[in-house]
Amino acid sequence: MSDASINASRAYEDEASFGDYFALLKPRVMSLVVFTALVGLLAAPVPVHPVVGFCAILFIAIGGGASGALNMWWDADIDKVMKRTKSRPIPAGKIEPGEALAFGLALSGLSVIMLALAANVFAGAFLAFTIFFYVVVYTMWLKRATPQNIVIGGAAGAFPPVIGWIAATGSMSVEPWLMFLLTFMWTPPHFWALALFMRSDYDDAGVPMLTVTHGRRATRVHILFYTVLLAVLAVGTAFSGIGGPIYLAAALVMNALFLHGAWKITRRDEDDSEADNFKVERSFFKLSLLYLFLHFGAILAEALLKPYGLGGW
């Protein structure tokens, strides 16, 4: 076998598959976007044709995925340093940064235009703003500049239910902003718990996470502070137009568990955490995923039961 054919064979092995391009869209984040946008769309008091609704959710998901691709393009340098992200398509050498940029820009344009055509121009414009916020405000500006990066940047991940609502109604009201606040206030404790047990990753990459800039003790206190605020907001939402008895029951149970978890995190010191390999922090992180899913699931249940006279108050 000649050197040329060996090199060619290696080049083919590094070729991107369809799955690598799909991975650029951050499918896990996209699943959260799809779910919360769907809840926003179905909780809206205006019925939407199933095909229009499907298209709206699909293009919101593609817009979210596009911003994920642009995020990976910009963050390729730190992604290759962090254990959690070094197998992503760009640091793994499967996709060139320029390809990811083109892919992200093309899908951004496609999703915004198609959402405007399928639903309404307001929804399309709001999706464009969300992509701009995630890519420019969070990824390019805040992420490497301030330890409050995920607090402010978390807004980008909280916009999908608002876009879903606008896609259905063409207008804004208080309810979608309550869903926005739910995700917005949930993001800091969720990511700071992750930062506690992925410490070296953010240290190595030089990302100014709260754990790096203010220390781990301060991060634990911040988690409790945001969890208390989140609990007040989450339970209060039960008495709004999107709430009801099902939501209230879910909110009371989940917030009691979440507050208990945050309290345990605050009471622990580093020796405790090192001793059990961050067991409490890891379980809090897992609980946070269930927390958001059940809150939005309860809002969805209330909305779906309303036509039968069961949902809401």
Added chain:
Amino acid sequence: MALRKEHDVHKRRSGLNKGVGISLAAFVVLIMALTMVKVTSNSFKFPDAQGEQN
């Protein structure tokens, strides 16, 4: 040198090509369905008809 028909690169790229093909076909079907829904809805009006009303 031209690639043989059974060259490894064909196998490697077939997954990507099929994925792109299926995605494009699904997009065409989706646009078709969306168009049908839009033009058959009660709120749909042809641009000329809108112009006459104005």
